[in-house]
Amino acid sequence: MTETSLVSGMIGTLVGTLELDPSLPVSRITINPSIAPNNNSRNVRMYYTNASNSLVNEALYGTLYLTYYKTNGALASKTLTTETSYTFNRLDASRPIRFYILVNTNTYTSFLENVWGWIFRPADGRFVAMGAQPAFTLLSPSNTTYPVLSNQGETTLPTPFVGGGLPGPGGDRTIFIGDIGVTPSWWAYYNVADAPVYSISFATENVYIDDITQAVLAPVPLTNVTLNVENYQNTYLGQSRVNVRFFQAGYPSFRFLHENDPTAQLPYTLWVNQTEIPYNTPFSPWPAPMQASNSKQISLKVNQQDLEAAMEGQYTTTITVEIISGI
Structure with a gap:
């Protein structure tokens, strides 16, 4: 969670980079489902263990954010909250599209403060992961769905922004939180779970x-x-x-x-x-x-x-x- 300059008041992380085939006339991305405040299961979820080593999670309202380059070389961006699709404006398909998941910085800080009691004692608990449900598909001007090659293989089915499979710290739709990135003076108090080898x-x-x-x-x-x-x-x-x-x-x-x-x-x-x-x-x-x-x-x-x-x-x-x- 170190991206702080994309949207004012938001903090987040890069969750995927999409490399396009320049020969394909990709016109838009369909998001399914989007991260929406009226559906708690689609929010960003923060997973951690408490003092008794039980798994705990808390939902934070988040947004999807993408960046891409136009044919004139300009960098364009879009915040995706309740939209189900986004149509590109003069997309330069030779350059990558990047996806981010963002949460409100104040909400994220409050979340960290709420669990300060067990974080202050590093042996008592650990951050595990951050997860989100959204997936995407690529569409042509004629609504043809293009296959996407990812670590899930090649498919025209919706591709999760964070890996695929199950949500939660047990699934691969999550990423490790790693560097907390809010206040450097707090870093010494966080015990972040190691990534499995x-x-x-x-x-x-x-x-x-x-x-x-x-x-x-x-x-x-x-x-x-x-x-x-x-x-x-x-x-x-x-x-x-x-x-x-x-x-x-x-x-x-x-x-x-x-x-x-x-x-x-x-x-x-x-x-x-x-x-x-x-x-x-x-x-x-x-x-x-x-x-x-x-x-x-x-x-x-x-x-x-x-x-x-x-x-x-x-x-x-x-x-x-x-x-x-x-x-």
Whole structure:
């Protein structure tokens, strides 16, 4: 929360930068939903822990604020409060659009003062995160919705300004507060939660399936995928959910490749419990609340018709799991 010069009386933070394809005639942004004072769930929420380590949150009225460049080089800006869309005026699509979330400086200061009792003792509580619900879509002059590539993958669905997924400190629609940025003399009294440091490991990295026909009736176990939070004791995860992406580099879906003829392929699907893992799409195998080590068994299944059509021989495949979001 260090941006203080964008709008008088407001303090906030940058939550996203949008790089546009200059060849696309983007005409406006649709905000859904906007941050509005008549809907408490859409306000900016401040998350912190109290002296008993319980999660507490408080809603502050906020606004969305965007900046962009016009074709004449001038910097333009717009405060988005109750609007559901904003039409650009001579947008220079070769330069980025920046989004900010702002809250009233006096309200923010009062919020800090209200929790001063536990903040004065750093061991008693910690700031965790700031969250907001709004998302956006890009529209052309003919109302065509353009896909947006973010840490949630490429989609034409509304893209959250802060990551995506669940709201709150457990979701990736939040950001860590970090530097309080109101009064330097207060900094020494704040104990801000550290950002989690994640890593992924596999129980077995090289798996051999002796009889693939067993994967027709039900998914066969491959390995356990474990998400480790390396600094778990120094973070507050609450109802955390961390998204990962399962994919096979260079291919639009999962498939085995024949070792002698890569054009001969056998499609397959991946499963966790009774849920199919979506290909190259944000997915969370681990339910909240998160622990220091979170493990789930990954299984594989093939279709009978695909198996019958497959060429005889040995097949291989490489699966990549990538952390794409989370706090």
